[in-house]
Amino acid sequence: MSKKIVAVTACAAGIAHTYMAAEAIEQAAKEKGFDVKVETNGSIGAENVLTTEDIANADLVLVAADIKINPIRFSGKPLYVTDSNAAIADGAGLIDTALKDAKVFGEKGSKVGNIQIGNDHSKVNFFTHIMSGISYMIPMVIAAGLILAIANVYAFQRDDMGRIVKWGFDNKTAMGALMANLFQVGQVGFKLMIPLFAGFVANSIADKPAIAPAMIGAYLANDPTSLHTKAGGGFIAALIVAFIVGYFVKLLKKIKWPHIIQPIVPIMIIPVIATLFISLIVFYLIGEPIATLMSGLYAWLTWLNTNSTSAPVIIGIVLGGMMGFDLGGPINKTALIFGTAVFADTMAKYGPTHANFLPQTATQAAISVAPLGVWLASIIWKNKFSKDEKVATTAALGMGLVGVTEGAIPFVAADPIRMIIANVSGSAVAGGLVALTGCKFYGGIGSPLGSFIGYIQQPIPLITWILCVCAGIAVTALIIGLTRSPQVMAAAKEAV
């Protein structure tokens, strides 16, 4: 019985070499009296496609391609992989070599992880890894964020005059207890979203073995208790962790492990080594700077606050900008804690007439600018956002309206530098303007809706606050819309 050969050919342009290689293999195989079928993966689509039966009956599978061909359907068959020119140069010689040197694909221990045949450099870059992580993170941001937002509305307790003066759940009522629970649900989501993001960014770089170390590393980097700091590292720390883990695991995969342990390399050896490695980095390299940064910032803010009584706008701008910098990360938390602490402190000491409202008012004015800014940008510049991103901006609108900054995180993670500039600028504008106009934020929601849900003393009732916050939102939206990078837009469209 004559031998049966099946082959797949492909090239970059998908017009010339794909077909020349196919022709060469067909001619050579026929001369040798073999049965042959060649699938061409050209730019007009795959033709003469190999069926499962073709592959099952084949004695040899040849891949002559200059681009990536997924080999998974050839599992268990003798497979020989080369480029298109090898077939064009000498079809008969290639078949002889392949018959001699083909290796059964997918045999236990033959390769680690997901194999790529040929090279496809064009598609993978920094942004595609981040976008992959974000596409897994978005559902959690939305689920957790919206539940948190609903609960947040119920967290404002009114006094006899109907003014909202206190934030916190009234656990004595059934509704209050339920909302306190829902608030917890949202917070768990926000806590999990950081490691989830890091895990899938690392997965995009180095596949499955990288997920566990990146998730554990990012959790630690975002957990103040583990770090013995006041706040965790947020998504910026997660991004750093994900890339360190991704490339470290990639390196580990290149090691020629002894045959006997190869089956356990991806499920045990690499995850254990990489987890140990990243944990030590988080504890001894990343954690310390976050703690130092936090206390340094806090000290600086205190100094600024006591020295800027003549120019309150400065502290308004600084605190507002900090809120937009890392959206719930250490710098944002430092500003928020500082604002609340100064308010609570001076309120207790001097009473409402002489309390220092400024830091809290600025941070609250800035809190909704980033999520609402990105939403506004997606409304004005419709073409610059993918479908999935528009769903996320709608969710950001919901979160932003009730003062949940985290709604903007997916966009910042995708394009940190431009987005941070946009968010910081807009947040600083909002913080500076409320300081300039002398608004006093007693309590409530830190969004334009704060004028209605909450109690804010302001020069022109309702209007001043809304205008200040909206000016910040407009600045952020404008910068996002005008600077959005084509690379990020392309990556966002890919990552569906």
Place this chain on the structure above:
Amino acid sequence: MDTTIFNQDHILLDTASTTQAEAFQAIADLAASLGYVSDAKAYAAGLKDREAGATTGFKDGFAIPHSNDASILKPGLFLVKFSHPIEWAALDNQPVTVAFALTIPKDGGKEHLKLLSQIARKLMNAEFRTTIQNETDGAALTTAVNQIQ
């Protein structure tokens, strides 16, 4: 053969080029003068880029330089015969005397792209290569290429 892809005007007997870069420029000028590319320089650069990926020179003095860069307006085939054999780093190490150059538009119609791929297949036919190599008359060359379906 579809005459919008190839006709006798698409044949060039290049007596001047002595290097691959000059050959690319000659091919690009021809394609541009016939309205197949918007920018001869860009197309020549596209040919060079493709060549950097892997050689398009294959057997018996034949090469199939091609590009799918943005300057390309419509699908076309250009047959250029060189008086001076040109060093091309071909698979058989022979210098190139015949180039079948292709313009591949990014969003070309299926039928036209298919025709271009048929030309590529035909080039693997030794008999066809001998005919093209030995023939110098434009009309006879056109007839030979037109046999490709």
